[in-house]
Amino acid sequence: MTTNAYNTSNTIATFNNVVKKYDMDGYAFTAIKNATCTIPKGEITFVYGPSGSGKSTFLNMLGLLDKPSAGEITLLGQNVLAMNDNQAADFRSKHIGFIFQSFNLIPVLSVRENVEFPLLRHPLSRRERKEKAEHYLAAVGLKDYLNRRLNEISGGQRQRVAIARALVTTPTLIIADEPTANLDSTTSDEIIHLMLAMQHQFDTSFVICTHNEKLINKSSRLIHIMDGILTDTGERP
Ligand SMILES: Nc1ncnc2c1ncn2[C@@H]1O[C@H](COP(=O)(O)OP(=O)(O)O)[C@@H](O)[C@H]1O
Numbered sequence: 001m002t003t004n005a006y007n008t009s010n011t012i013a014t015f016n017n018v019v020k021k022y023d024m025d026g027y028a029f030t031a032i033k034n035a036t037c038t039i040p041k042g043e044i045t046f047v048y049g050p051s052g053s054g055k056s057t058f059l060n061m062l063g064l065l066d067k068p069s070a071g072e073i074t075l076l077g078q079n080v081l082a083m084n085d086n087q088a089a090d091f092r093s094k095h096i097g098f099i100f101q102s103f104n105l106i107p108v109l110s111v112r113e114n115v116e117f118p119l120l121r122h123p124l125s126r127r128e129r130k131e132k133a134e135h136y137l138a139a140v141g142l143k144d145y146l147n148r149r150l151n152e153i154s155g156g157q158r159q160r161v162a163i164a165r166a167l168v169t170t171p172t173l174i175i176a177d178e179p180t181a182n183l184d185s186t187t188s189d190e191i192i193h194l195m196l197a198m199q200h201q202f203d204t205s206f207v208i209c210t211h212n213e214k215l216i217n218k219s220s221r222l223i224h225i226m227d228g229i230l231t232d233t234g235e236r237p
């Protein structure tokens, strides 16, 4: 299948000749070079490349955390570059969930409170927030850990909390930047399998970047990245 075979209805995002340059004391370093790719809806896309290849730079633009230096990005059919900062923040909280390598949870809150946190921006009652959080925590296998503090659970369980937190707002897209880099290999496999299961159960879309080839699911889509050059053949590994 070629990239062109994806039409707008089954596409979440498109990158067209996207360039990202960082200013390094007056010298421009090009971290992403003319990236053109398509992120399909309702599946997991893996972005695979070594450390420093530009994975986080790519994901930050996809997640509206950073803007390209040139090129076009559309997300859910909308031109990302036309959004101001407030519109981008609003779009992010409605449509995008994030999962990070270092979990980025709030230590003073309980497991359930961490998952409720992104719902504070949504018009819901306390009870609705609590019920939603409990629903997604049960889905990731943590229904018996609702009132635990983060220092009372393992790294793998913390990443499960982060997955529930990403799912709780029912986003269209979940972006995971090296979600297993701080976990041992068995737990890493479990977390990837959980994300595959969650993608299926909640029909959301995931983009997961990793430098670990072993984690790439054989039936998922794969985008390679090397020295800022993306290769999206639209094919599976
Ligand atoms: N804010 C920044 N300023 C300057 N250079 C950066 C910045 N962020 C990343 N880079 C550089 O861009 C390249 C790609 O980085 P990154 O996207 O973080 O790669 P990866 O996530 O694949 O490890 C690296 O050479 C990195 O040093």
Ligand SMILES: [Mg+2]
Binding pocket: 055, 056, 057, 177, 178
């Ligand atoms: Mg990175």
